[in-house]
Amino acid sequence: MPISLATSFTSLDFVNPFVLASAPPTESKRKILKAFEAGWGGVVTKTIGLHPVENVAGPKTIYQRASEEKPYVSRTKRPDTVSHSSWNWELISDQPLELWLPDLEEIKSTYPDRMLIGSIMAGAGGAEEMANWQKLARACVDAGCDALELNMSCPHMDRKDMGAHIANDEDIIRGILKAVTEAVDVPIWVKLTPATSTLVDAAGAAYAAGASAISLCNTFPSLPLMDPETMKFEVEVDGYVTSGGQGGLAILNQALQRVSDISRAYPDQAISGIGGIKGFHEAFNFIVHGAGNLQVCTAAMEEKGSGGVGVKLIQELCSDLGAYLERKGMSSIEDFRGIARERIVEHSKIRRKSDAYNGGYQAEAPVDQTAV
Numbered sequence: 339m340p341i342s343l344a345t346s347f348t349s350l351d352f353v354n355p356f357v358l359a360s361a362p363p364t365e366s367k368r369k370i371l372k373a374f375e376a377g378w379g380g381v382v383t384k385t386i387g388l389h390p391v392e393n394v395a396g397p398k399t400i401y402q403r404a405s406e407e408k409p410y411v412s413r414t415k416r417p418d419t420v421s422h423s424s425w426n427w428e429l430i431s432d433q434p435l436e437l438w439l440p441d442l443e444e445i446k447s448t449y450p451d452r453m454l455i456g457s458i459m460a461g462a463g464g465a466e467e468m469a470n471w472q473k474l475a476r477a478c479v480d481a482g483c484d485a486l487e488l489n490m491s492c493p494h495m496d497r498k499d500m501g502a503h504i505a506n507d508e509d510i511i512r513g514i515l516k517a518v519t520e521a522v523d524v525p526i527w528v529k530l531t532p533a534t535s536t537l538v539d540a541a542g543a544a545y546a547a548g549a550s551a552i553s554l555c556n557t558f559p560s561l562p563l564m565d566p567e568t569m570k571f572e573v574e575v576d577g578y579v580t581s582g583g584q585g586g587l588a589i590l591n592q593a594l595q596r597v598s599d600i601s602r603a604y605p606d607q608a609i610s611g612i613g614g615i616k617g618f619h620e621a622f623n624f625i626v627h628g629a630g631n632l633q634v635c636t637a638a639m640e641e642k643g644s645g646g647v648g649v650k651l652i653q654e655l656c657s658d659l660g661a662y663l664e665r666k667g668m669s670s671i672e673d674f675r676g677i678a679r680e681r682i683v684e685h686s687k688i689r690r691k692s693d694a695y696n697g698g699y700q701a702e703a704p705v706d707q708t709a710v
């Protein structure tokens with residue numbers, strides 16, 4: 339049986355399902371061209387906005403590693419450690435839209451067979467902000483982007499009408515999608531934050547309002563660790579930190595749960611899986627929960643000698659997926675996509691040691707203590 343790594347996702351043809359996520363690996367023309375040369379099927383650009391960006395006066399990203407020795411998880415370099423996670427408080431792209439546009443044109447004309455997805459973000463405080471979404475959308479599409487990813491998930495915004503804050507508000511989600519779908523005619527992916535209890539509803543609102551896919555997850559809001567000896571945070575500016583985002587292997591299981599929740603609620607809709615993908619095993623796990631597209635950030639950034647775009651990683655992902663399909667007699671990821679959906683059930687459906695499962699309730703009505 340001929341095997342194919344090619345996938346169709348939101349009506350776009352990908353040479354393989356592996357995409358660099360919106361982040362430092364996709365922050366410049368130079369890096370994106372290098373990524374395409376290495377073999378990535380697509381990239382989502384670092385998020386482009388219209389608001390001025392000034393990053394913190396210190397490291398924007400740290401990499402935490404785990405070891406059996408103390409300290410267990412730390413950014414401190416030690417022998418015999420493995421990657422645990424990234425932690426960052428980096429804002430969206432500081433390259434203005436005007437400089438991005440000629441870069442996007444050149445990238446698309448150099449690699450017409452690779453998918454270029456423009457990540458954009460504006461506010462939601464009124465008509466002017468909706469016009470900003472439209473301006474960004476039109477400009478990126480005119481410059482050659484095949485699709486857009488709307489960033490409704492940046493965890494670093496104080497503004498309550500931007501980033502992760504708006505993923506809790508279905509009216510705002512609908513409003514932004516209305517503005518963007520009126521402005522352009524390309525597939526619209528919506529990147530949501532995992533940090534909301536209303537994720538499935540937010541995804542439903544986005545799909546109903548015209549989103550072609552949900553991208554999930556952005557980083558999980560989190561704090562860096564404090565070193566007990568120095569009593570300093572492992573990353574800080576003038577002794578202060580604020581909530582940042584965790585990515586990498588440490589978020590894999592949580593990201594899978596979120597993707598599964600959405601995929602089971604909307605099995606006919608597209609979902610792009612992100613969070614902790616380091617190789618084929620993690621990618622496989624997103625696909626079985628329904629993801630038709632995989633995005634990678636931390637593992638690409640961590641790869642030494644690749645300029646932070648995961649040159650070896652994309653080669654391994656493609657060859658390991660190809661070898662797997664061949665070994666299993668499958669022709670594409672569609673042969674196993676979503677197979678886990680029906681095996682995620684409610685607690686009460688899992689066999690118990692004894693017959694009864696009371697779901698946390700007492701089996702009998704509690705004794706009325708006042709009657710004693």
Ligand SMILES: Cc1cc2nc3c(=O)[nH]c(=O)nc-3n(C[C@H](O)[C@H](O)[C@H](O)COP(=O)(O)O)c2cc1C
Binds near residue numbers: 385431457584587613
């Ligand atoms: C340093 C850094 C910067 C990021 N910047 C953005 C961004 O501008 N827009 C966005 O949508 N996601 C951004 N992300 C989130 C990633 O795209 C991705 O969703 C997240 O890191 C989880 O994937 P991973 O576990 O492969 O790292 C950033 C992540 C990191 C580590």
